[in-house]
Amino acid sequence: xxxxxxxxxxxxxxxxxxxxxxxxxxxxxxxxxxxxxxxxxxxxxxxxxxxxxxxxxxxxxxxxxxxxxxxxxxxxxxxxxxxxxxxxxxxxxxxxxxxxxxxxxxxxxxxxxxxxxxxxxxxxxxxxxxxxxxxxxxxxxxxxxxxxxxxxxxxxxxxxxxxxxxxxxxxxxxxxxxxxxxxxxxxxxxxxxxxxxxxxxxxxxxxxxxxxxxxxxxxxxxxxxxxxxxxxxxxxxxxxxxxxxxxxxxxxxxxxxxxxxxxxxxxxxxxxxxxxxxxxxxxxxxxxxxxxxxxxxxxxxxxxxxxxxxxxxxxxxxxxxxxxxxxxx
Numbered sequence: 001x002x003x004x005x006x007x008x009x010x011x012x013x014x015x016x017x018x019x020x021x022x023x024x025x026x027x028x029x030x031x032x033x034x035x036x037x038x039x040x041x042x043x044x045x046x047x048x049x050x051x052x053x054x055x056x057x058x059x060x061x062x063x064x065x066x067x068x069x070x071x072x073x074x075x076x077x078x079x080x081x082x083x084x085x086x087x088x089x090x091x092x093x094x095x096x097x098x099x100x101x102x103x104x105x106x107x108x109x110x111x112x113x114x115x116x117x118x119x120x121x122x123x124x125x126x127x128x129x130x131x132x133x134x135x136x137x138x139x140x141x142x143x144x145x146x147x148x149x150x151x152x153x154x155x156x157x158x159x160x161x162x163x164x165x166x167x168x169x170x171x172x173x174x175x176x177x178x179x180x181x182x183x184x185x186x187x188x189x190x191x192x193x194x195x196x197x198x199x200x201x202x203x204x205x206x207x208x209x210x211x212x213x214x215x216x217x218x219x220x221x222x223x224x225x226x227x228x229x230x231x232x233x234x235x236x237x238x239x240x241x242x243x244x245x246x247x248x249x250x251x252x253x254x255x256x257x258x259x260x261x262x263x264x265x266x267x268x269x270x271x272x273x274x275x276x277x278x279x280x281x282x283x284x285x286x287x288x289x290x291x292x293x294x295x296x297x298x299x300x301x302x303x304x305x306x307x308x309x310x311x312x313x314x315x316x317x318x319x320x321x322x323x324x325x326x327x328x329x
Contacts, residue, residue, distance in 0.1 A: 069100050077122075084121060085145075086102050086106060088108070100265035101277075194215070242262065
């Protein structure tokens with residue numbers, strides 16, 4: 001039956017109620033049902049009690065977040081690049097914590113994923129150069145790390161990634177005058193004088209030219225003979241930045257070793273930038289011996305071997321070989 005009102009036709013059901021009215025009632029029931037459901041509190045599953053660590057124990061290092069080395073924000077692309085490029089991997093291939101004072105990369109067998117991620121992070125660094133630390137030394141260290149990693153990748157046959165590192169490094173070229181930045185700070189206390197070795201100066205080439213070193217003697221200590229080797233990253237145009245200082249002191253027939261490294265995190269925070277390494281602290285560095293056999297200009301020179309151990313163990317082992325090879329009178 002149709003009821004025409006105002007030119008519109010409204011069809012009524014058998015009980016006289018309109019279809020529109022039924023729809024409104026139905027919608028009201030649905031809304032009431034949904035509202036009622038929302039008032040029922042959800043049931044949460046019971047969680048296991050957290051496992052307590054034994055007294056003095058520490059959780060495993062996850063390596064995350066990256067250390068603050070070139071910017072205050074941990075996830076800044078420059079910090080992420082350092083973490084991805086310098087950190088070692090565990091047995092499962094997981095990136096672990098990286099030492100902010102590490103002088104060289106511990107990335108041994110870069111995977112395709114490593115290369116792709118590093119390339120992507122570099123693109124982000126290129127857009128965030130202005131948000132990196134504005135401290136001239138910190139920017140110089142970042143530039144030095146990029147230069148070193150460019151050579152790292154070139155020795156592994158990846159010229160594209162090497163060139164990308166070089167391009168980003170130029171963004172941090174603050175046009176410093178020629179000189180060796182940080183050498184005296186690296187040596188610390190003492191009356192140090194650079195050893196003049198003339199044409200046979202032992203200009204150690206580490207990692208096939210990425211780094212070099214100079215030899216110093218402490219002429220103010222009459223009780224001991226102390227020799228220091230300061231390692232630098234060469235940036236070209238006569239500019240180099242000191243990265244670490246290894247000291248060997250001999251007195252009364254006993255030999256002691258010390259190592260000081262430039263700490264990027266302390267440099268960013270404005271603290272004491274040169275950190276003394278503890279005797280039992282784990283250290284890793286790329287040695288001199290493997291690169292010395294290669295010519296300075298050889299682009300096919302091998303990457304120097306990575307030595308890992310404690311300060312006492314590594315230094316004593318290397319210098320024991322030096323002593324054995326030293327001619328006796």
